[in-house]
Amino acid sequence: MKSQEVLKNMLARIDHRGYPAYKELQGMYDFGAYMLSIDHVQGDPFAAPSKVHIEVSGQKAGFPKEYYDTEDKRTAVQDFVLRLFAGEVQNYSFQAKGSGKSGLLSVSRCGQEILSRSACQMDNHTGSVTVRLEIGFPAHGRTIDAKALEKILFGYLPECVKKTLYFSAVPAKELQKAVHLAEDTASLRRQLKEKNLAAFVADGAVLPRQSGVSDRPMRDAFPFQSPKSLRVEMHLPHAGVITGMGIPKGVTLIVGGGYHGKSTLLRALEAGVYNHIAGDGREYTVTDDTAVKVRAEDGRSIHDVDISMFIRNLPNGKDTVHFVTQDASGSTSQAAGVTEAVEAQTKLLLIDEDTSATNFMIRDVLMQRVVHGSQEPIIPFIDRVRELYEKEGISTILVAGSCGSYFHKADLIIQMNRYEPVDITEYAKTQAKEFPLAQSENPAYKKSSHKRCPKASKRADDRVKIKTTGLDTICINKENIDVRYIEQLVDSEQLNALGYMLAYAQKHLFDGKKTLLQITDELYEKIHRDGIESICGLSYVPAGLALPRKQEFMAVVNRYRG
Structure with a gap:
């Protein structure tokens, strides 16, 4: 540990030298009120x-123990502090001038979801606070401008720290509100299980978003209002009694005309696996936290997946118990998606007819008459949806705009009318009697006994280069993984974390003996025990990592062609 005076003297000594001299600054420095560590210097x-x-x-930060004694509250405090710190840092970025990235101060930019991030971590025992950021060390050409860096390290950063990393400095009421919201949301999730619900949407929730490129709530949107038949009360420790629509476990169908809010409701339920910040509009919209959105993904890679629950007797004789393809069709990709979700221990499938393969979802009566069942290898989802619930306890929430056959299978039918939900179950069931469903001749559902045990196809490199592109692609050593259709990934930092997690698993866990689920559980146990830095293989902890759910990790492994 060195003093801040030592750092000042070092800066004076290397001023106007060649850029590599900045490497001498690596180390930890005592600034009295906090420690500053220079972990890695750019080339x-x-x-x-x-x-x-x-x-x-923790003693200097001063956050009360009751603010970080549970994971939910601690994550909320970390998120709150990080947003404050990022807001302050933004005021100073590029105030120091120079070549390239000189003067850049960069911190994670949080979205509407509250995620566990490496950029801000609070120790659950001591309450100490660690914030990670990136700084463009200033230079003109490749000549060091140490005075500009001194201004950043001794002027800008201390101001940011003073205003955001101490309990006495942060807005107390706003922080308390964030902690209380975390406790209320945790209570909501517990009550989902107690009341046998798959999801809950609070009255007054704002579900529409501003636009396709903004996840903020739409202004002047219709507030959500639950139908009386589905209205339930939730008793929260801080918000008190709230009401909203409870979607029971089972098979739920969401119908309605175009642009009336069907997909908007489904997207809110997809995002309901995460907690949201106050003012988002979806703070009290919660979904079973194992829920998985499934869709067709033409062209995706599938490796050793048992899709025989849906597809059998392919004309080319291809094995559907150990199905492998580098270029899946819509139906095979969606069949694999459901099977993989079951493997990932989901208890709720979310499906939108608009992004599904039609032949996977349904075969109408006329088609069954013309094309005999013996000539059709696909067992449509409609023939499995009830079996999945009755035999595996896996519920389904399905958005349908054109297929009425699912009326026969649904326990609950909700019609969205001008963004307002209406329970039409009784009426729809009555109408469905006039359109009887063809009797299925498919074999009954049988749980797959197939166990997948990933094995690395080649020796993992000691040096791993990870690159991500938005929410679209993870690149590991030039091997691209297309994650566009893993729709519950909400932050690019989740992709960064997934890259490191997959690289670690490939090197240390893919032994051909452990199942993918066992590997996933072991990986997450290590992260929760030792921190995400324990799987990065670096001398420092990257600032831009956000922990994804187990379901997203398994989904990425399933799409990895390597």
Whole structure:
């Protein structure tokens, strides 16, 4: 541990030298109120910025123990502090001028969801706070501008720390509101199980988003109002009694005309596996936290997946118990998606007719008459949806705009009318009697006994290069993984984390003996025990990592062609 005076002297000594001299600054420095650690120095001003972290002891930070004694509350406090810190840092970014990334101060930019991030971590025992950021060390050309860096490290950063990382400095009422919201949301999730519900949408919730590129709530949107037949009360420790629509476990159909809010409701339920910040409009919209959105994905890679529950007797004789393809069709990809979701221990499938393969979802009476069942290898989802619930306890919420056959299978039918839900179960069931469903001749559902045990196809490299593109692609050592259709990934930092997690699993866990679920459980146990830094294989902790759910990790492994 070095003093801040030592750092100042080092900066004075290397001023106007060549850029590599910045490497001498690596180490930890005592700033009295906090510790500053320079973890990694960029190679030149045009390279990725330098990595820095700040540590404030629990005694000095002063956050009350009851604010971080559970994971939900601790994550909420971390998120709150990080947003404050990022807002302050933004005021100083590029105030120091120079070549390339000189003067850049970069911190994670949080969205509407509250995620566990490496950028801000609070120790669950001591309450110490660690914030990680990136700084572009200033230079002109490749000549060090140490005075500009001194201004950042001794002027800008101390101001940001002073205003955001101490309990005495943060807006107390707003922080308390965030902690209380975390407790209320945790209570809501417990009550889902107690009341046998798959999801809950509070009255007054704002579900529509501003636009396709903004996840903020739409202004002047219709507030959600639950139908009386589905209205339930939830008793929360801080918000008190709230009411809303409870969607029971089972098979639920969401219908309605175009642009009336069917897909908007489904998207809110997809996002309901995460907690949301106050003011998002979906704070009290919660979904079974194992829920998986399933869709068709033409062209995806499938490796050793048992899709025989849906597809059998392919004309080319291809094995559907150990199905492998590098270019899946819509129906085979969706069949694999459901099977993989079951493997990932989901208890709720979310499906939108618009993004599904029609032949996977339904075969109408006329088609069954013309094309005999013996000539059709696909067992449509409609013939399995009830079996999945009755034999596996897996519920389904399905959005349908054109297929009425699912009326026969549904326990609950909700019609969206101008963004307002109406329970039409009794009426729809009565009408469905006039259109009897053809009797299925398919074999009964049988749980797959197939166990997949991933094995690395080649020796994992010691040096791993990970690159991500938005929410679309993870690239590991030039091997791309298309994750566009894993629709419950909401933050690019989740992709960063998934890259490191997959690289670690490939090197240490893919032994051909453990199942994918066992590998996933072992990986998450290590992360929760030792921190996400334990699987990165770096000398420092990357700032831009957000922990995804187990279901998303398994989905990425399933799409990895390597």
